[in-house]
Amino acid sequence: MKRTIVEVLLALALIGAGVFGWLSWKQAQTAKGQVTALQAASEEAAKAVSASKAATAAAEEQAAALEEQLGPLQNKVKELDAIKGAMSSGTTLADLEAAYKTQKSLSAERQVGLGALRMLTKGGDDPAALEAFRTALQLTDLGSRKNTMCAAQTALAAAGEKVTVMSECLPQAAHGAPDAHAKDDKGAKPDAHGKPDAHAKDDKAGKPDAHGKPDAHGKDDKHAKPGDKKGADAHAAPHWSYAGDMGPDRWGKEFPTCAKGKSQSPLDIVGPFVKARTSLSAEYKEGPLKILNNGHTIQVNVPPGSKLRVDARPYDLLQFHFHRPSEEKIEGKPMSMVAHFVHKGADGKLVVLGVLLKEGNENPGIKTLWANMPLEEGPEVSPEGVKFNPGSLLPREFDFFSYEGSLTTPPCTEGVTFFILKTTVNVAAAQVTQFPFKINARPVQARNGRDITMN
Ligand SMILES: [Zn+2]
DSSP states (O other): OHHHHHHHHHHHHHHHHHHHHHHHHHHHHHHHHHHHHHHHHHHHHHHHHHHHHHHHHHHHHHHHHHHHHHHHHHHHHHHHHHHHHHHHTSHHHHHHHHHHHTOSSOOHHHHHHHHHHHHHHHOTTOHHHHHHHHHHHHHOOHHHHHHHHHHHHHHHHHTTOSOOOOGGGSTTSOOOOHHHHHHHOGGGSOOTTOOTTGGGGGOTTOOOOSOOOBOTTSSBOGGGOHHHHHTOOTTOOOOOOSSGGGSGGGHHHHOHHHHHOSSOSOOEEOSOOEEOOOOEEEEOOOEEOOEEEOSSOEEEEOOTTOEEEETTEEEEEEEEEEESSOSSEETTEEOSEEEEEEEEOTTSOEEEEEEEEEESSOOHHHHHHHHHOOSSSOSOBOOTTOEEOGGGGSOSOOOEEEEEEEOSSTTOOEEEEEEEESSOEEEOHHHHHHSSOSOOOOOOOOOTTOOOEEO
């Protein structure tokens, strides 16, 4: 009996020991887990601390670098203020204007320089400064004068003008192959239409057409859907047309020169005439046809190599385009159409040769053009294998009337010499009808005492 009790006690003790042992083991396991968790947490904390230390160090470094840059920047601001101060008296501008006064026309670079000086002297709203930038844009082309063009566009945009800055001009833009782009860009050539925003239409960034302009028939064109306009940027170009709210008598609202200019084109060619002492000849060459519908006319962009010589001085043919009826009148009468051949001299001077088209036989050159022209507004097209010689549209006789005028479309920039050939060329009535613009001619403008010469 005694032994049994001892065995039972022993058994109980063993069970107790077992339970105690199990409990102790269990506790130990929990603690171990807690320690592991704590260790992990502290590692995380350590990492976070070191990361934030690194961030702090980087921020401090940046702050130091910025501080270093601030000094020179402040100096630049001071310099600029000093320059502005010196110019605000207007002396520098007056000197420059006096120097330029003797020159008949200024190059694009000089126009930009003059515009910049005017802005610095007279402030951002100076209309003459804006006009200078617009003129510069008119004179520039993307291929050779991209920087000047960018300067003028950026300046106008900065002044709050409605002008589209080409993507190439924006700081983040890739500067690859501007020449290749120029070839594709129907706006790459300054035209007698002189749209400051011509380039925006081909913008690779896919900006909607900023024009939203009605076509020659007065209907809104397809590129001006409301949906398109939503995305248009703040620098969208003002639109203009040949009829209605934005017709020629309203162009002056957006383009002051159109209303205030004293040497505007076109003119009614009426005597008395002054004897011309100028000689004129054209050396146009065949090249691949590049044709476009820009919403205002059908235009053919001409590859380099075709020239007009005025007293042996060469002017490169950039493009030609058509108006219906002719913009020029001869003794009050317009012709069915006119072709305007737009040339530019080395100094940026524009010369327009006008060839009047009179209803008669079919014109084979125009047949080729009309067969390839886009009927809707859009980018330049180069139909495979089609060649064209602009000389095929010229008459044999080269007698002319000449006068000093302007672009016949906004911005109506002046300083453009016109030669209107006396000899007309034929165009069939059906060919006139096929031209997709029913009326795209600016009315004749006041002569204001200008000479019209004749040879
Ligand atoms: Zn024209």
